[in-house]
Amino acid sequence: MTITEHPTTAPADTAVADSAAALDAARAALRARLLADGVLIDLGSPGLYGRTGVFERVYTAVDAAAVRSQHDLDAEVLRFPPVEPLAAFERTDYIASFPDLAASISGFTGDDRTHRALLAARERGERWESFLQPADLMLTPAVCHPVYGLVGDTVPQEGRSFDIVGDSFRREPSLDPMRLQAFHMHEFVHIGTPASAEAHRDGRIPMMRALLESFGLAIDVVPANDPFFGRVGQMLARNQVEQSLKFEFVTPVYGPDHEPTAISSANLHEDHFGTSFGIRTADGAVAHSACLAFGLERITIALFAAHGTDPDTWPTEVRTALAL
Numbered sequence: 526m527t528i529t530e531h532p533t534t535a536p537a538d539t540a541v542a543d544s545a546a547a548l549d550a551a552r553a554a555l556r557a558r559l560l561a562d563g564v565l566i567d568l569g570s571p572g573l574y575g576r577t578g579v580f581e582r583v584y585t586a587v588d589a590a591a592v593r594s595q596h597d598l599d600a601e602v603l604r605f606p607p608v609e610p611l612a613a614f615e616r617t618d619y620i621a622s623f624p625d626l627a628a629s630i631s632g633f634t635g636d637d638r639t640h641r642a643l644l645a646a647r648e649r650g651e652r653w654e655s656f657l658q659p660a661d662l663m664l665t666p667a668v669c670h671p672v673y674g675l676v677g678d679t680v681p682q683e684g685r686s687f688d689i690v691g692d693s694f695r696r697e698p699s700l701d702p703m704r705l706q707a708f709h710m711h712e713f714v715h716i717g718t719p720a721s722a723e724a725h726r727d728g729r730i731p732m733m734r735a736l737l738e739s740f741g742l743a744i745d746v747v748p749a750n751d752p753f754f755g756r757v758g759q760m761l762a763r764n765q766v767e768q769s770l771k772f773e774f775v776t777p778v779y780g781p782d783h784e785p786t787a788i789s790s791a792n793l794h795e796d797h798f799g800t801s802f803g804i805r806t807a808d809g810a811v812a813h814s815a816c817l818a819f820g821l822e823r824i825t826i827a828l829f830a831a832h833g834t835d836p837d838t839w840p841t842e843v844r845t846a847l848a849l
């Protein structure tokens with residue numbers, strides 16, 4: 526063993542590469558364990574899984590606990606399909622900030638001749654999706670999106686609160702089991718005055734944190750740094766952090782040496798949706814909005830990572846908090 530093979534100070538980029546490799550290994554190990562222990566089922570595409578009974582048992586308990594924790598909001602319950610009309614998607618401006626995560630629905634509108642051409646391409650083993658046409662539908666990337674177009678042009682001065690849970694889709698294939706392409710968020714949305722929107726976000730951060738900690742998870746609340754796209758996106762991301770618009774509840778799923786993963790968030794949109802959707806409060810001012818979002822699959826998988834894949838062996842206080 527020579528000194529040159531083992532320098533006392535490793536170059537910084539080697540340390541970063543080692544750490545990235547260790548993180549990838551930790552992600553692969555958790556994924557392998559969830560699949561081997563029958564929690565998730567590999568559907569053959571990164572970030573898409575089937576779920577088994579044990580997953581559903583914990584997932585359902587997490588969702589119910591989240592709902593109980595926001596009971597005092599007396600929020601109006603709304604449910605939406607996993608797709609939204611293109612026109613509604615347009616008004617959210619999502620495509621400007623996250624084009625790489627967006628996904629659209631296509632359908633076949635051709636005639637017999639086009640169908641024959643499609644089948645011939647398929648027979649040759651070629652891709653045939655180019656024979657489909659955009660269907661003016663987008664996969665919903667954030668479950669609260671549809672609500673802003675539905676509240677009309679005025680909300681009462683005290684605001685309105687909504688309980689929304691549904692499917693989200695974001696095109697970011699990954700082998701990290703904490704990063705799914707198709708997932709669910711349970712959101713508690715408030716549309717009201719600047720003060721009521723801010724109070725909705727800030728006032729509920731302590732109780733969200735306490736709830737997640739009661740699940741036996743180590744939680745930190747940190748300013749979020751969303752992956753806005755491109756050069757303009759870097760500016761948007763900086764604004765988001767500087768103005769402390771969004772906070773994330775993060776937990777060290779892969780141990781203290783690696784960056785923790787966000788499992789929930791508390792997001793102040795200010796007048797973004799109020800302006801885009803033309804919503805005002807009773808006094809005529811542009812409405813502000815805020816969202817509390819529980820990442821249901823992420824919380825569930827963080828629980829399996831922290832306590833093992835058999836919920837019957839979890840600490841009593843964790844099972845009590847989840848009413849498991």
Ligand SMILES: [Zn+2]
Nearest residue numbers: 667669712816
């Ligand atoms: Zn939202």
